[in-house]
Amino acid sequence: MSIYLDKQSKVIVQGITGREGAFHTARMLAYGTNIVGGVTPGKGGTTAESGKPVFNTVREAVQATGATHSIIFVPPPFAADALYEAHAAGIKLAVCITEGIPAHDMLKVVATTPGMRIIGPNCPGLITPGESLVGIMPGHVFTPGSVGVISRSGTLTYEIVDMLSRAGLGQSTCVGIGGDPIIGTTFVDCLRAFSQDEKTKAIVLCGEIGGSDEEDAAAFIGEHLRNTPVVAFIGGRSAPAGKRLGHAGAIISGNTGTPESKVKAFQAVHVPVADKPSDIAALLKQRLELVGAR
Amino acid sequence: MSIYLDKQSKVIVQGITGREGAFHTARMLAYGTNIVGGVTPGKGGTTAESGKPVFNTVREAVQATGATHSIIFVPPPFAADALYEAHAAGIKLAVCITEGIPAHDMLKVVATTPGMRIIGPNCPGLITPGESLVGIMPGHVFTPGSVGVISRSGTLTYEIVDMLSRAGLGQSTCVGIGGDPIIGTTFVDCLRAFSQDEKTKAIVLCGEIGGSDEEDAAAFIGEHLRNTPVVAFIGGRSAPAGKRLGHAGAIISGNTGTPESKVKAFQAVHVPVADKPSDIAALLKQRLELVGAR
Amino acid sequence: MKLMEYQGKELFKKAGIPVPNSAHAATAADVAAFIRANPGSWVLKSQVFVGGRGKAGGIKFADTAEAATPIAETLLRLVIKNNQAPEGEAVRSILVEEKLDIASEAYLAIMLDRATKRPVFIVSAQGGMDIEEVSEKHPEAIVKYAVDPAVGFQPFIARDLAFAANLPTGYHKAFPKIAQALYELFFSYGANLVEINPLVLTKDGRVFASDAKVELDDNGLFKHPELAAWKNDSPGNDDEAAAVAIGLGMSNYAKLDGDIGVIANGAGLGMGTMDAIRNAHGVAANFLDIGGGAQAALVKKSYALVVSNPKVKALFINIFGGITRGDQVALGIVEALKGDDLRKVPLVVRLTGTNEKEGRAILAEAGMHPVETMDEGAARAVAFAKSSGT
């Protein structure tokens, strides 16, 4: 098992003939992802570089292939439209890679696309190692296993997963939820899914300064995941207050969203917070041994 | 049992201090309806003519009384706002009496108030005879019993129910769904509810020319209510084509919505269509005997 | 409220939907003057509300002012009939419009759909005069999309429709903008229907709304006071004006062909009363719904309106009160019958429901005795009308 994605999941690529779309389609196919086609309006009926059929609309693609998952490589002004189109066509899970989508666009998308899980935007996607990769992650650093990974950051996740893999801690599913202020899937959504996934035995949660998602996650863990080993990491702890470093989410304002408040929230539910990514694997092993000993 | 409404249902009146609101509050209270208060912005903290407390907002009213039902007597330009307010405050069923609400207002209300059942607008409300009346119907023509009544018309329903009562056929719940083009609760919604209500043994359905609600109802009956005696009536059969008679719904255009298409749809599922309201009781008795004989 | 083509096109222009060059003319002289000032090939389009004007000879072509004058005179004398309007409608004015060099005709409309409770786009590559035939014989050539009102228009909807309907590629660039503008017009004016048939693709690759059909929701008109002037042009206006003049809703009164006046409360009971009259082998002279909660004064005015129709030989007042109170109705009837200012016709009253007892008492005092049922009342009114001779 796994969450959100497995080997059978049928995936289409919105923007399959674009530069990024084509490049990552090839990489996802190489990883083994079950990509069944793609969409580029006006190029319907042709075949993409990857050999997959191109459709004019998501509806056509879904009708022809039975796809349930979509990954979106579309520039920011058109990304909301792509998400609406996926929803209207019955897509169940859409990964939105696009960076720079107006927050108000996402506000409305998230409120009006019930029944479709959105991962991102501004995220690296998700991967169930050894089965399927729907995203832009470097597949080779992931290994199959039983650690669920959730992260607001993209590249920092690769770092962390690489070290987990090197330490022999394979992953069940890794979800990059994205760093934008308004995202489709939160830490809590993923924690809930992991809590119902038999394969996932431990969880690594990679947060950031700003917002209250980490605090919410800590509260959920305290209530529903008391017996699961969880280790957290908070990125950006050396960022100066008030400075904006890339993710709009990483704004520190007032007392909410500070690293201190997040660390405190996790410690209150007995979740250790790693000082640096390279400490995570060791901390998780300790937690796993503790549970094993009980 | 009954559908949508019983003696316990706690009801508030939006517009309780207005002319119509005050008049019908008194009548509903006289009928036995469990009215717990009302709302008029700016009059919060006072007591209405009926002796019930007045609140400034629906939220205050719900918090103070635990109301789950609301009946709305508010002029057309403000009715959509009243429905949104009811929904935001957690009301589960709102009866909207108001006539003349823009169809586009209702379009959006209906699409964005999930979890709240709206009866109407432009309707007489609903009644579970002997228990509770949330509407403007003349309570004395109704009698408790086991016939469910659904009607697009207001006054014609009183006519029909009066004759049912005189014929000894009491009613479980009667719902006036309203005659506007966009309504919250359709024939099919009510049929589904009646199909799950043990007390309802037979159904009278009072439709009108225009639209396709009756055809949809016939289809539902064919699938889910084959063993329940149902009698239908179609109002406005003498209306000239193209003329608009009161309800925007009663426009005949093309071949859809004609009396013939509706009669045909009901006959196809063995539902007799009465020629006039005074025939309904007799037809229903025949159907009940038929079922009894089986 | 229905708009005429030239009115619809004014809204289209404001919304950014391309329409051909045109001038709206009330007389043949105006038509000729415009063509003289603007040489070229022109279409003279009769302005009426009924459909089928093309087949009825209401659309003609002219290349010169001289040729146009007699054509315009003929058109302005034309009465256009169809199945829905057998009595016909006189042409009121002419839209003089640039003649398009047509490569293709498509169909685009948005209507309020009761069943889905959504605005529905309807598109076909086979637009033009025979769209209804297409709809019957080749339903697969017509594609639809129900817009979620919470989401509103999104560009993908236009792409989806254009591809699904197989619109010629010449349309592809212009279509999304036109679809979006049409949706915004539909939405901002609270329309029941906006229709472009045909949406023309010209041989030189331009796209135009060559016709415009717009029907607005009367209940939403209060948001658009700027359209009040057009209201007077709208069909059925005499009845609507009469209704509004006495304080009824604009669709609460309609004159019909029979001789038995009807006053009822509620549209359903009003129609039911007409049905009952038909069942009693009579024909209603009108539909009149006094609405909910009518006061005595309105009942009296309604009486006056109904008997102002000279065809009316008998009147059936049929009230089953809910929000309407029997005492107010009874007071109104008594007031109406006082004095000599209003014509008297044989009157049958049926009065039940809210405040029935009080109402009956008032009528009894005035010497009137209501019937018990609708069927009884209808039969008695029909008998009165018949006995009054022809």
Place this chain on the structure above:
Amino acid sequence: MKLMEYQGKELFKKAGIPVPNSAHAATAADVAAFIRANPGSWVLKSQVFVGGRGKAGGIKFADTAEAATPIAETLLRLVIKNNQAPEGEAVRSILVEEKLDIASEAYLAIMLDRATKRPVFIVSAQGGMDIEEVSEKHPEAIVKYAVDPAVGFQPFIARDLAFAANLPTGYHKAFPKIAQALYELFFSYGANLVEINPLVLTKDGRVFASDAKVELDDNGLFKHPELAAWKNDSPGNDDEAAAVAIGLGMSNYAKLDGDIGVIANGAGLGMGTMDAIRNAHGVAANFLDIGGGAQAALVKKSYALVVSNPKVKALFINIFGGITRGDQVALGIVEALKGDDLRKVPLVVRLTGTNEKEGRAILAEAGMHPVETMDEGAARAVAFAKSSGT
């Protein structure tokens, strides 16, 4: 993008939110000239982005041009500091504004709330300078409402907020219109935050937005080209301009206080790299995120930007490729080091992920050997910086 008070109030005026009479002045002479031409009691408000200008002496009163001149001169020399901005911000200009006869001060704001994923109204009857203290000590005096974006603003929301916050009745008539206008402004400009503090009720019963704080979402600015001019005034503009000039996102570069340059791909890894440098007892000289999918040319330009900061003594390039390809990064580094046009500093490269092998080959050819881990790279860069002396 943050707006200054006078800019925010321009948007307020357009949106129909009442603001006091005012003039925006860049010099003391302009201030004096305005007051001379418009006799009355005026407030001189320092225009800065940082909060707390009132407590820092940035707001003064003047009844005559003579009195105003020295005050304005003093204000225009003022540097306003607070906890968030210890280095302070120089006053740029002055808003000369009608002095209000205040009866009551309320608070009204709408912000984008991450947790509910909705725009949230925040209202308090206790507005003014101490709103943060109110929020801490009397949270019950602050009421909130999360708007469903599918529904949008509805009048009941304003009623609900006004009653729940116990706004004095003097506000009740104006408040719903102001709340609606503020929501429409928030919505149509794609704001992160719009705030009126205080919303003043005057003794003669008028309501005014006495201050304006507006923060717009940079990602949505492309929809509002008319605001481009204000962008230059926005704080952090030097860093943003530098980033945009080389083709990065406007928030992808920020100069900091340390001496170790940082180039990373992704904001998370960029922050992680800074954390690693701190863990190695060094301090980053900047944050630079080359974004996703950077090509060689952008990598070279990023190098140039980082070393243009004279404080930089060592540079750590930390790449973990996903959408970013190792070969492109390597090519960019090699290009940057060619020739003499760019300053050379000790360089540590860490390169892994997508096309790692190709990238390492390119670097090896140029005689460079990447480190294996982030911690290792950070430690080495810190060592380089320290050994280069102070």
